[in-house]
Amino acid sequence: MCCHLQKCxxxxxxxxxxxxxxxxxxxxxTKSIIALMKYYNWKVFSVLAEEPWEAVxxxxxxxxxxxxxxxKHERIVGRDYLSCCSxxxxxxxxGFWYKIIQETKNLTRSKCQISIRSW
Numbered sequence: 001m002c003c004h005l006q007k008c009x010x011x012x013x014x015x016x017x018x019x020x021x022x023x024x025x026x027x028x029x030t031k032s033i034i035a036l037m038k039y040y041n042w043k044v045f046s047v048l049a050e051e052p053w054e055a056v057x058x059x060x061x062x063x064x065x066x067x068x069x070x071x072k073h074e075r076i077v078g079r080d081y082l083s084c085c086s087x088x089x090x091x092x093x094x095g096f097w098y099k100i101i102q103e104t105k106n107l108t109r110s111k112c113q114i115s116i117r118s119w
Contacts, residue, residue: 030059034067046073046108048100073107075100 049057054076061071077100078084078091085092
């Protein structure tokens, strides 16, 4: 049985008949997210991810493009929350995340202006 701490790509794992995976590959995570968004009829969205999840975020953007979905905003932020706070970086403060979420919301939502003219 293949057992080591590195992640195996889909191709490498399929070469080993006794390979057991405890964490799904990024392609499976992406397909699940796309299926969930299709279920709720979400066609326009933003991607906000931490660096350890960057590969999944990139895969999600590629898959969305192939499914006629629109990624309005993509942002990869810092490493992870714990390492951010242990080095006392600005990303440790709640205002940092609030600002990013507000920015993401504003860039993702559709804006429509309707003018009614009275005579």
